Amino acid sequence: MSQKNQFAYRSSKTIGLVNTNENYTKPAEFEEANEPARVSCYSPNGKFFAYASGSVVVIVDAESGKTLRVLPAGNIYELGFSPLGNFLGTWERPGKEADGNPKQNMKVWNTNTGDLIFSFVQRNQTGWNLQYTVDEKLAARLVTNEIHFYETANLGKPPVFKLRVEGLSDFALSPGRNHVVAVFVPERKGAPASVRTYSIPNFTRPLSQKTFFKADKVQFKWNALGTSLLVLTQTDVDKSNKNYYGETNLYLLGITGQFDCRVDLDREGPIHDVAWNSNSKEFGIVYGYMPAKTSIFDSRANVIHNFPLAPRNTLLFSPNSRYIMLAGFGNLQGSIDVFDRLNHMKKIATVEASNCTFCEFSPDSQFLLTAVTSPRLRVDNSIKIWHITGAPMFYEESVELYQAFWRPSLLNVALMEEDSQSFSSLPSAPKAHESASKLAAKPTVKPTGAYRPPGARGQASTFSYRREELDVLSSNSTSKSQATPRQRVVPGAAPVVDKNNKKNKTNGQKVAPEPPTEVSDEKKIRSLCKKLRAIDDLKARLEKNEKLEATQVKKVESEGKVLEELKALGWNSNA
Known part of the structure; x- marks a missing residue:
């Protein structure tokens, strides 16, 4: 029996499961939480769904929506299943017990019985969970200078191996x-x-x-x-x-x-994204200063295909290995391109998903889910689903949406790949949900300028950055080249005097350098640019799903105010 396409979402007010092939309705036995959940996840095999709400963790059968277990675990900030779903790890913030001893804040539960079987002190939230072998026979954790390996049949007992x-x-x-x-x-x-x-x-x-x-x-x-x-x-x-x-x-x-x-790359600049194809035979890299280059390599790091330069920083292969998605998220405009590997990497769709913070292929590789989530953005939070051909299928707005993601597949990837090779024509889009008409009517956001790395904002362009900008803005390059050259201005530095224009052409008199900008304005600009770089750094951490303090979230939300102050001082991000 084929698995239903299903996605989960979590907002400030509710948490839900939605079956897309049943007219986007929730599973019959799923009961929505009465209070907001702090975190949620599926098991890697798609069997279970879990969420932390108030003083409990609820484990649900993903297919039917029926509640299976309610664990007495409160103040949970992280959840994570083992590969086969037999174990669930929970993490809460470190603290002390009533007797002054450190709290055992990392716990492992048996999902079949609901029993707590292992607990220990885990101070770091990064890499908090146990790692398991794919057959779940062994689990491992990192301690100082060592990795401890446990038999999952005897979790809680001393490790059987140490590296x-x-x-x-x-x-x-x-x-x-x-x-x-x-x-x-x-x-x-x-x-x-x-x-x-x-x-x-x-x-x-x-x-x-x-x-x-x-x-x-x-x-x-x-x-x-x-x-x-x-x-x-x-x-x-x-x-x-x-x-x-x-x-x-x-x-x-x-x-x-x-x-x-x-892996040798022929373009200067950072590596934006790396991903393996699900067939394990090739991988792709997005790299270089914007517009970035995307190349596909075989398992021996030989280039087998190059895509045209484009402002992209995200790469995904579909679960059946047939499609490749390239997108520009974060500081870019949210354009998504989908290519067909079975048809000589032909582009089959372009989707405009402005302000998108999350994107994922459905397990059957027929759909894309995009979401705008908090706290990265607190406005226009929404879930959008597109068919692989670019047709809009579903749209729902939400207040403070925190998560939206597909249920993982139970299907064998190798079989899916074999099935994808058996036909060459693209699948046709099914009937869309009635909400898709709102998505189709929404205006697309067009790029307004070239991407500039955070460290280069508020400064004059170096040659390498200017060259990339000219690649992106080729349509405007002719008109700009006919305009009067702009003087290079660096905040905090004296203006540069053109050596070829030292004398006035009419009377031969030397022209004195223009007086520098007032020191107070320069200091303000430098200070505000520093704040802007700090905000970009925090936004990058949000993209990696790192937790921020409340003061850091407020700093991210102040970006618009900082830009307004810079604009009032005459600062131009494209200068």
Whole structure:
């Protein structure tokens, strides 16, 4: 029996499940929460849905909507299921018990019985949950310089294996059937950073390893089969001052140890996004200063396709591996392009989803869900669903929408890929919900200018940034080139005098430099630009679903006021 397409949403007032192929109605047995939920999630296999509300955590059968378990867990900020849904982890903020001892704020529950089976102190919210092997036989957690491995049949008992690596800061278990773990050690006392993979529990010698400099932190990206690993490295600061978010590099490792390399990119600038195709045979990268370049690579890091330059920073492969989605979110305009791999990468649709903060393919690869959520944006919060051909299917506005996401699929990815290869024609769009007419009538937002990285805003363009801007604004370049050249002005610096214009052409008199801008205005501009950069940094953290303090959220909301003050002082973001 095929699984129903379903999505969940969570707002300040309610939480809900919606079956899209049943005229967008909720499951018959689902009871909406009487109080707002703080967090919610599906199990990776799509079997369960859970949400934290008040003093309890509710576990629901996703298919029917029936409540299965109510766990006595309050003040929960994070939820996470194991791969098969047999275990649920909950995290609350660290604190102390009545006796003064640290609170065991990380707990693991058995979803079949509702019993609490494991608890410990977990201070960091980043990487808070246990990691599981795909068969759920082992679970792992990071402690100082060690990874502890537990048998899930005996959670709560001492670990059965320990991997000790001096300076260890991060790890990731492979999603494949072979039990493999990747570990990261940052640069230390002049020694390079390193990534190593080990077969569990054979820790005497790594399967593969790669050393490199310029890596303060990493993102591990395994392919679905667990046979290859992409390592995206990042520094906190780019010493060349070209990228506000630091310098990024990408490395590819095979778990057999017979192949590893740095992925060479032919365009200067940051790596915006990296994603594996669900078939595990290829991956894509969006990289370079805007307009960015997108390339598809095979499993040996050879380029097999290049897309045209475009202001894009997000890449997704569909679950059946047939479609590729490229989009520009965040500081970009929200345009989404969908391409068909079975038809020579032909573009099949363009969707305008302005202010979008979340986008995801449906499990059957036939639809896209886009959402505008709080606290990134507190206005125009909404859920939109589009057919793969670009046809609008569903639209619903919401007050303070926090989450909207598809139910994961139970289907085998390999079978889905085989099915996608059996036909070449695009599927036709089904009948849309009546709300789609509102979505179709909404005006699209057109780009108003070139993307500028946060670190370059409020300053004159360097040559590299100006070159990229001219690529994007080619339609306006002719008229601009005929205009009088603008003088380069840097806040806080004296004006630059044109050496070719030192003398007045009419009388030969030297022209004195123009008086500098008043110091008070310069200081205001510098201060406001600093605030704007801080706001962009916080917005980037929101895009990664990081939790912000209330004062930080207020700072993000003050962006409009800061821009108005800068405009009043004569500042121009495109200067």
